[in-house]
Amino acid sequence: MNASIELKNVSKSFGKKTVLQEINLSIAEGQIYGLIGPSGSGKTTLVKMIVGIDAPDSGTVRVLDVKVPDLELLNEIGYMAQSDALYPELTGKENLDFFASLYPMKKSHMKKRIAYAADLVKLSGDLGKKVSAYSGGMKRRLSLAIALVHDPKILILDEPTVGIDPELRVAIWNELFHLKSEQQKTILITTHVMDEAEKCDQVAMVRDGAILASGTPAELKRHYGVNQLEEAFLKAGREQR
Numbered sequence: 110m111n112a113s114i115e116l117k118n119v120s121k122s123f124g125k126k127t128v129l130q131e132i133n134l135s136i137a138e139g140q141i142y143g144l145i146g147p148s149g150s151g152k153t154t155l156v157k158m159i160v161g162i163d164a165p166d167s168g169t170v171r172v173l174d175v176k177v178p179d180l181e182l183l184n185e186i187g188y189m190a191q192s193d194a195l196y197p198e199l200t201g202k203e204n205l206d207f208f209a210s211l212y213p214m215k216k217s218h219m220k221k222r223i224a225y226a227a228d229l230v231k232l233s234g235d236l237g238k239k240v241s242a243y244s245g246g247m248k249r250r251l252s253l254a255i256a257l258v259h260d261p262k263i264l265i266l267d268e269p270t271v272g273i274d275p276e277l278r279v280a281i282w283n284e285l286f287h288l289k290s291e292q293q294k295t296i297l298i299t300t301h302v303m304d305e306a307e308k309c310d311q312v313a314m315v316r317d318g319a320i321l322a323s324g325t326p327a328e329l330k331r332h333y334g335v336n337q338l339e340e341a342f343l344k345a346g347r348e349q350r
């Protein structure tokens with residue numbers, strides 16, 4: 110099977126600081142892939158390279174076998190950034206309409222997609238309100254709906270469940286599982302939360318701009334002889350030093 114997302118020897122520095130060093134990553138289609146690592150380890154920088162928002166200093170990024178950046182590829186990627194990029198003076202519905210209109214979709218299909226995405230994040234009842242009146246969690250939920258609205262093959266979600274209550278978090282994860290198994294979506298997610306990493310098919314542990322280890326959660330725990338993924342992460346970090 111071809112990889113949906115493939116990074117080869119990707120490095121990036123900001124000034125003198127090396128933020129990513131020689132990253133190699135291959136994510137198969139139809140997987141939920143987790144990037145787990147502490148704050149500042151380089152996860153966001155890495156996903157921005159995959160979306161094409163930022164360019165590596167060296168190395169290559171390919172998505173669906175197309176070299177990034179590529180404008181058409183954006184039709185196949187749903188990106189939820191860590192900070193919400195919403196229009197506060199517009200309503201939730203107007204935000205969804207606007208972002209959906211950026212993609213080639215028939216009006217009737219667009220309407221269905223907006224209803225589906227709003228329902229998924231339990232915002233259907235609040236779509237008429239201005240985003241400036243939304244709570245932090247509601248804004249995250251709207252951002253997730255926007256990432257999904259054009260039915261992309263690949264979802265890239267940067268800490269999607271931060272500020273979302275446990276019940277909705279479970280509902281969102283169930284939908285991610287559904288999108289994977291029913292529609293073979295490829296889902297890349299960054300998280301600090303170990304119990305979310307446990308739900309991923311594959312996990313890469315990121316630290317100081319490098320991938321310390323990768324594999325299924327079970328493989329990683331077995332490799333490090335531990336019962337918790339968190340312990341595997343700590344052991345991998347100690348071995349690196």
Ligand SMILES: Nc1ncnc2c1ncn2[C@@H]1O[C@H](COP(=O)(O)OP(=O)(O)OP(=O)(O)O)[C@@H](O)[C@H]1O
Nearest residue numbers: 123124128146147148149150151152153154155191
């Ligand atoms: N545009 C930039 N200019 C300078 N430094 C940057 C820039 N973007 C990121 N960095 C630095 O790169 C490092 C990695 O940041 P990044 O946001 O990728 O980490 P992260 O793992 O996503 O962290 P968090 O979990 O807190 O979001 C940090 O030291 C950060 O300060």
